[in-house]
Amino acid sequence: MTIKPLRKLGATPLAPVAEAWLERIEGALRDASLDRPRFCRELLCELAFPDYVANWATAVNDDQLAQGTRISLAALDSRNITLEPEYYAECDDAKFQRVKPLLWLWYSFDRLPIGGQNVDLGVRLRRILAPHIFKTCGARFKAFQHVEFSFGYNIECGDDVVVHRHVLLDDRGGIQMGNKVSISDYANIYSHTHSIVEQADVTNAATILEEGVRITYHATVLAGVRVGVQGMVGAVAVATKDVRPYHVNVGIPAKSVRVKPNAPAEAWAASRTSNTKGSE
Numbered sequence: 001m002t003i004k005p006l007r008k009l010g011a012t013p014l015a016p017v018a019e020a021w022l023e024r025i026e027g028a029l030r031d032a033s034l035d036r037p038r039f040c041r042e043l044l045c046e047l048a049f050p051d052y053v054a055n056w057a058t059a060v061n062d063d064q065l066a067q068g069t070r071i072s073l074a075a076l077d078s079r080n081i082t083l084e085p086e087y088y089a090e091c092d093d094a095k096f097q098r099v100k101p102l103l104w105l106w107y108s109f110d111r112l113p114i115g116g117q118n119v120d121l122g123v124r125l126r127r128i129l130a131p132h133i134f135k136t137c138g139a140r141f142k143a144f145q146h147v148e149f150s151f152g153y154n155i156e157c158g159d160d161v162v163v164h165r166h167v168l169l170d171d172r173g174g175i176q177m178g179n180k181v182s183i184s185d186y187a188n189i190y191s192h193t194h195s196i197v198e199q200a201d202v203t204n205a206a207t208i209l210e211e212g213v214r215i216t217y218h219a220t221v222l223a224g225v226r227v228g229v230q231g232m233v234g235a236v237a238v239a240t241k242d243v244r245p246y247h248v249n250v251g252i253p254a255k256s257v258r259v260k261p262n263a264p265a266e267a268w269a270a271s272r273t274s275n276t277k278g279s280e
């Protein structure tokens with residue numbers, strides 16, 4: 001085994017400006033009466049269309065401007081776009097409209113030159129936004145680029161959770177992540193499913209990743225699955241049933257191939273837990 005801790009890098013040249021920008025966002029979001037759509041639109045306008053910061057509304061309504069420019073400018077404001085979860089029957093509009101501007105800022109930042117692969121700024125911005133989107137968010141939350149959510153407001157997240165690039169957190173039925181959960185690149189965590197007969201027949205079921213769980217690259221966890229403490233789902237696996245604590249499940253459907261060597265005695269018990277989905 002070779003332990004390779006992350007390296008520490010020096011500050012980038014415009015770090016004080018970035019610091020002030022983040023402080024401005026953090027401070028503004030503390031105000032419960034903040035006009036979030038407007039605030040997020042102004043932030044995005046500075047980043048994407050700086051020439052229009054002072055006259056955004058005039059430009060949006062200026063029929064001398066190119067149509068594409070006008071609708072691109074309008075789209076900076078989350079009230080002028082729709083996100084997929086808004087079409088879901090059970091979407092709680094009161095909750096979703098509160099978080100929608102922040103989700104839109106998060107997604108849009110990731111698609112600009114300033115965002116995407118810009119690790120330090122991106123991680124810090126998302127750490128500021130997450131507690132205002134999730135139901136609960138613990139300390140030191142870390143998300144890399146291109147993470148997507150369904151509602152966002154149905155996520156419960158412990159301390160030191162890490163979500164890597166291009167992860168889908170479908171929290172339609174709720175996702176709970178305990179302390180130190182890690183979700184690797186391109187993984188998908190679902191919490192809703194459709195009837196095989198009638199697609200519009202949707203079942204929501206909370207998906208639970210207990211403390212220390214690792215969902216590795218390109219793996220998928222289906223709705224209602226519980227991955228027990230320190231459980232692991234291997235690369236490209238599909239967890240259709242519960243994963244027992246300290247077990248490493250791989251394949252499609254994911255099955256236990258080993259118990260972690262640091263597991264307590266009870267984790268080695270051969271019997272599988274009995275619950276609605278069973279475990280593998």
Ligand SMILES: CC(C)(COP(=O)(O)OP(=O)(O)OC[C@H]1O[C@@H](n2cnc3c(N)ncnc32)[C@H](O)[C@@H]1OP(=O)(O)O)[C@@H](O)C(=O)NCCC(=O)NCCS
Nearest residue numbers: 182184214216217232233234235236237248250251257258
């Ligand atoms: C889950 C994982 C860590 C298991 O590693 P391991 O405990 O060393 O397991 P082994 O490599 O000894 O594999 C045990 C068996 O499962 C199989 N297996 C391992 N990973 C598999 C996978 N992702 N899919 C299908 N089968 C897999 C192996 O071929 C082996 O089968 P065999 O006994 O028939 O030869 C590893 O397979 C994996 O998916 N790693 C992803 C990369 C990673 O570490 N990500 C973490 C990022 S946070």
